[in-house]
Amino acid sequence: MLTANLKVLQTNQLPIKIMNRFENFKIGLIELSSNKLRTSLTMLGIVFGVASVIAMLSIGEGARQETLEQIELLGTNNIIISKINVEQNATEKSRTSFSPGLSIKDAHSISEINPLVEYVTVLRSMEKRTVYKSKILKVKIIGTSTSYPLIYNSQLSEGKFFKEHHLKNYSNVCIIGSGIKSSFFGFEEALNKEIKIGGSWFRIIGVISPKNISKSRDLNLGIDDFNMEVYVPFTTMIHKMGETKDGNNNLVITYGQESSVKTIDRSSVDGLTIKIKKGTSIIHAAEIISRILKRKHYNVKDYKIVIPEEMLAQKQKTQIIFNVVMGAIAGISLLVGGIGIMNIMLSNILERTKEIGIRRAMGATKQNILSQFMYEAIIISILGGIVGVVIGFVLTSLITGYADWRTSITPFSVVLAFTVSVCVGLLFGIYPAKRAAEKDPIESLRYE
Numbered sequence: 001m002l003t004a005n006l007k008v009l010q011t012n013q014l015p016i017k018i019m020n021r022f023e024n025f026k027i028g029l030i031e032l033s034s035n036k037l038r039t040s041l042t043m044l045g046i047v048f049g050v051a052s053v054i055a056m057l058s059i060g061e062g063a064r065q066e067t068l069e070q071i072e073l074l075g076t077n078n079i080i081i082s083k084i085n086v087e088q089n090a091t092e093k094s095r096t097s098f099s100p101g102l103s104i105k106d107a108h109s110i111s112e113i114n115p116l117v118e119y120v121t122v123l124r125s126m127e128k129r130t131v132y133k134s135k136i137l138k139v140k141i142i143g144t145s146t147s148y149p150l151i152y153n154s155q156l157s158e159g160k161f162f163k164e165h166h167l168k169n170y171s172n173v174c175i176i177g178s179g180i181k182s183s184f185f186g187f188e189e190a191l192n193k194e195i196k197i198g199g200s201w202f203r204i205i206g207v208i209s210p211k212n213i214s215k216s217r218d219l220n221l222g223i224d225d226f227n228m229e230v231y232v233p234f235t236t237m238i239h240k241m242g243e244t245k246d247g248n249n250n251l252v253i254t255y256g257q258e259s260s261v262k263t264i265d266r267s268s269v270d271g272l273t274i275k276i277k278k279g280t281s282i283i284h285a286a287e288i289i290s291r292i293l294k295r296k297h298y299n300v301k302d303y304k305i306v307i308p309e310e311m312l313a314q315k316q317k318t319q320i321i322f323n324v325v326m327g328a329i330a331g332i333s334l335l336v337g338g339i340g341i342m343n344i345m346l347s348n349i350l351e352r353t354k355e356i357g358i359r360r361a362m363g364a365t366k367q368n369i370l371s372q373f374m375y376e377a378i379i380i381s382i383l384g385g386i387v388g389v390v391i392g393f394v395l396t397s398l399i400t401g402y403a404d405w406r407t408s409i410t411p412f413s414v415v416l417a418f419t420v421s422v423c424v425g426l427l428f429g430i431y432p433a434k435r436a437a438e439k440d441p442i443e444s445l446r447y448e
Helices: 002-034 036-074 104-113 148-152 164-168 178-185 234-240 282-296 308-351 353-361 366-402 411-437 441-446
Strands: 078-083 117-132 135-144 156-159 173-176 194-197 200-208 229-233 271-276 303-306
Touching: 002 036, 036 308, 036 366, 036 411, 078 282, 104 117, 104 271, 104 282, 117 148, 117 178, 117 234, 135 178, 135 234, 148 271, 164 234, 173 178, 173 194, 178 200, 194 229, 200 229, 229 234, 271 282, 282 303, 308 353, 308 366, 308 411, 353 366, 366 411
Parallel strands: 135 229, 173 200
Antiparallel strands: 078 271, 078 303, 117 135, 117 194, 117 271, 156 200, 173 229, 194 200
16 A cells, blocks of 8 residues: 555656746746846847857858868869979079979870879960950960860850860860850850950850859969950960060970970960879879979979868868857857846846745745746746847848858857857856755845
8 A cells, every 4th residue: 555655656746846847937937027128138148149159150151161162163183383483594504403494395294204193284374355346355365275174173054175176276266254255245145256365366166154253352262263264275375376485585386296286395384283083192193293393393493383182171270260269259248148147147036035035935945946047047048049049140141241251051050059058048047046045034034
């Protein structure tokens, strides 16, 4: 019989505990709603803290995504070599003192010697006045080879890229960027129409699909606007556009046997882009390339090797530091909000001292009082967190719209900000709640 009564008693304890918790939650909610102004002011710190965390993290995430996209334009599996102008003693033209400069021969040497290389393309650029009917643009003209779209993952929305026979025949054909197409032709068909570049006419055989180019100066990656460029065969540029000269300002043309294409000997290219085979070490490939160029250029450092993958890693490290700093600044707002909760609750406990005494006299335990005030702190934090999340979304939209910064809100940032706000309320609510629970019932009833 005794065992049966104990089982009934244990079974009935759970609903009683649930009712106590519900009552405490209800009392806390009533108390907060009866002092709406004070509750709202208490929540402000949490609201702005949560909103700040979401906004700051969204700016950091937006910058990270933008950096990743821009690096991918250069090709994360690529190595970029650009020409550097250095002063050399032109009178001492021995092989031990004078570099011939970056040339197409370097491209052939790299592709033949380095087994890790998949594709190599040459790049030479110049600005030219480009005309179509009455429309005039000054655009960047890029002389390159057939492997360019394979290296830069360039897709064509119309037509095709030039072929090997275009290079052999020095054909007056070109590929235009999507921005050039929009400026010159709008919604008209661009294929097979002719534009005048400098003093020569070129037939359009392809249009490159639009690429998302960042306008942010903060990225500082040195990426040109691919959408506003015109691409011509490299041989056409050096033989028909007449701006390739050696150190003595003389046009230098030599005839080689590689691919049956005429090549230029000195300072013939502005840059090389090398695509490394997948699954191989870019760093190791770059070391081999560096040794090849060092030997070919007789130890003259008139070139720069850039690895986009390393640039990405460096930018990501910088971004992590930025996110930590921004998160810390936003976290201070949450800390201030937590202190605000504690201060308001301490003054609230002082005002409700007699109420605490009456509840204790009527049988409320310390745990009941502790739970009541803890629920009040948690309710403030949850409500502040919800409002803060909403304001965070609004603030992020305003930053994107008016500051023209790219932002991206992730579920992680929302969950993090909300969780931290609840934890702050819980943490800073413990001391006031504990202090209220430990008040002497008799002294509390006497309090005026």
